[in-house]
Amino acid sequence: MPEAPAKPPLIGALWGATHPGPTLVVTALSLALGIATGLEPSRLVLLVVSVFAGQVSVGLSNDAIDAARDIAVGRADKPVAGGALTPQRALAVAVASVVVAVALSAPLGPGLVAAHAVALASAWAYNAGLKSTPVSIVPFLLSFGLFPSFATLSLPDPAFAPVWASLAGAALGAAVHLTNVVRDLDDDRATGVRGLPHRLGARASVVLAAAGIVVGAVAVLIGSGGGLVGTLFFGAVVLVAVATMALALARPPGRAVFQLTMLAALLLAAQLVAT
Structure with missing residues (x-):
């Protein structure tokens, strides 16, 4: 044997x-x-x-x-x-x-x-x-929304991060949740898990995630005052997010759509750090 x-x-x-x-x-x-x-x-x-x-x-x-x-x-x-x-x-x-x-x-x-x-x-x-x-997204909005404040609250003179940074963090968290769950929708349904993405469906979840990333990028651009680096990152975020939405609407979301959404989320994180 x-x-x-x-x-x-x-x-x-x-x-x-x-x-x-x-x-x-x-x-x-x-x-x-x-x-x-x-x-x-x-x-x-x-x-x-x-x-x-x-x-x-x-x-x-x-x-x-x-x-x-x-x-x-x-x-x-x-x-x-x-x-x-x-x-x-x-x-x-x-x-x-x-x-x-x-x-x-x-x-x-x-x-x-x-x-x-x-x-x-x-x-x-x-x-x-x-x-x-149905409120499965709330922990991601809360935890990631607080995340930018971790660094500013660690300063000798602590303060919460600006609202625009918290909004970008929340958008990032929403994208992670909505997109990450899409890969496991069938397994989750088989074991009784029915969070917000399961109720929305794969296509709507991806489109909502990409739209949220764009909202977060706009908040960072306006709140931080832009600048060359911030504007370049903003353009990259919007370009990838729009491509993600177009691909998700054109055909059933697959691995490429997931990767594009994660790329847009990482670019949003980079935009937040850079500004």
């Missing part, structure tokens, strides 16, 4: 269950915003590591809570559903990561602690059940 495939090491399994791609992207964005805000190195390190720990907790809690659903649809590529990591262990590390994230935020001030705690609570609420409701 053939031997059973060896399980990956525990650390590798844990890392695989954190949703490494989004975890690293959000962490890198916190680094870029911190540098753009002018945080001194010690504060910047605390901010980036606390954001990383928070994202680890979000990813692990997602896979731990969704273990039964993922097993039902054969998601063996996920460490928990594939048996390389137990849901209990993933959840325990997720809780420990939340504690680390909040503890590392504390030296940067109560404002950041409060904002980070609200953002993490919102993300965990999504994982715990809001993903299956």
Whole structure:
């Protein structure tokens, strides 16, 4: 009989269950915003590591809570559903990561602690059940809307980010939710998940995501006063977003549409950092 495939090491399994791609992207964005805000190195390190720990907790809690659903649809590529990591262990590390994230935020001030705690609570609420409701987009609007303020609240003289930056963050979060779920619509329906994108359908979700990105780009352009770099990024965001909408309306959304939407979202993030 053939031997059973060896399980990956525990650390590798844990890392695989954190949703490494989004975890690293959000962490890198916190680094870029911190540098753009002018945080001194010690504060910047605390901010980036606390954001990383928070994202680890979000990813692990997602896979731990969704273990039964993922097993039902054969998601063996996920460490928990594939048996390389137990849901209990993933959840325990997720809780420990939340504690680390909040503890590392504390030296940067109560404002950041409060904002980070609200953002993490919102993300965990999504994982715990809001993903299956018509308001599934709300945690993304709230958490990403607060995200630009993480850097400004980490300053010695803390303050919330400008409204236009928060609006851009919320638009980015909405795009991530609406587009990311599109890839898993069939699996989600099979396991009873019916969030906003499931109710809208793939085409409407992609078009709404792209339109939201354009709104966010306009907010950044007007709020920041433009400038050459900001205007160039704005043009790139609008160009990619319009191409995304045209492609989604012309044919059923596929991998190319998903990639274009994510490109537009990343350009919006770059526009936000650059301005």
